[in-house]
Amino acid sequence: xxxxxxxxxxxxxxxxxxxxxxxxxxxxxxxxxxxxxxxxxxxxxxxxxxxxxxxxxxxxxxxxxxxxxxxxxxxxxxxxxxxxxxxxxxxxxxxxxxxxxxxxxxxxxxxxxxxxxxxxxxxxxxxxxxxxxxxxxxxxxxxxxxxxxxxxxxxxxxxxxxxxxxxxxxxxxxxxxxxxxxxxxxxxxxxxxxxxxxxxxxxxxxxxxxxxxxxxxxxxxxxxxxxxxxxxxxxxxxxxxxxxxxxxxxxxxx
Numbered sequence: 190x191x192x193x194x195x196x197x198x199x200x201x202x203x204x205x206x207x208x209x210x211x212x213x214x215x216x217x218x219x220x221x222x223x224x225x226x227x228x229x230x231x232x233x234x235x236x237x238x239x240x241x242x243x244x245x246x247x248x249x250x251x252x253x254x255x256x257x258x259x260x261x262x263x264x265x266x267x268x269x270x271x272x273x274x275x276x277x278x279x280x281x282x283x284x285x286x287x288x289x290x291x292x293x294x295x296x297x298x299x300x301x302x303x304x305x306x307x308x309x310x311x312x313x314x315x316x317x318x319x320x321x322x323x324x325x326x327x328x329x330x331x332x333x334x335x336x337x338x339x340x341x342x343x344x345x346x347x348x349x350x351x352x353x354x355x356x357x358x359x360x361x362x363x364x365x366x367x368x369x370x371x372x373x374x375x376x377x378x379x380x381x382x383x384x385x386x387x388x389x390x391x392x393x394x395x396x397x398x399x400x401x402x403x404x405x406x407x408x409x410x411x412x413x414x415x416x417x418x419x420x421x422x423x424x425x426x427x428x429x430x431x432x433x434x435x436x437x438x439x440x441x442x443x
Contacts, residue, residue, distance in 0.1 A: 195222040196323050203327045207409045212334055215354040220327070223320050230317040237310045326405065331357065339365050393423045394441040401436055413437065 199219050206213050335357060338345070345353075345361075353361065401413035407425045418440065421428050431437045 195219050195226065196320050199223060199327055200323050203323070203330060204410055207330055211349050212331060212352050214352045215331075215357065216327075217354060220324065223324060227317055227320050230313045230320075233313050234310050234317075237307070237313070330409075332360065335361050336364060339368060391423060392420055392442065393428075393439050394418055394420050395428065395432075395437040396440045397437050399436055401431065404431075 199216055202213070202216055202219075335353075339361060350358070396418050397413045397415050400415045403410050403412045404427055406427045407422055411419060411421070413419070413431070413436070423429075423439075428437070432439065
């Protein structure tokens, strides 16, 4: 069963941990719960798609059957009118039997059910995409900390080492070996631990036009409060989207 509390919990852990000096314990159970939830949503989407396909097939069959039922009745009415028969004789015989009317009503019910399935697919896909983004954010910030520590040649204490998952430990070893080989083949003047100064146009100062609240960006969580000025990365997808909708405005470069 899908549990949104796991996603909220992991997002809160990520929020607190981004500025922490060391990596906290890997949230294995929470991550596994979210992954299972994603697979559950995948199954829900697949079942809804199958249900819609079946209902569309049944709908087409019912449409053809209803056409076969109504056409003779329509033709009979034309004959009656053309022969100037009494309308009383027409009213005495129902145009459609109760079973025929029931079949037509079922067709309407199927269309309504199909719409509900499509809505469920849409909502499930939105939740699934959100959960995947939270997992990506959580793991990307941890890998960045591992890479930075490796580049700066900062050794891990035993406690911090135990906080890493097995995959993170393997990544650390492989990344450290890769950097070692690179240093052997590269000139001594290259300092991999040096901070890179970004080009001037990469960072911009923005003014917040309307209250937006706290959003997730490449620099972590930023509170976009009306009237404030913030230095952000111009290439940040969140920043670009807010600029397009007019929620923020570029006022300078840094």
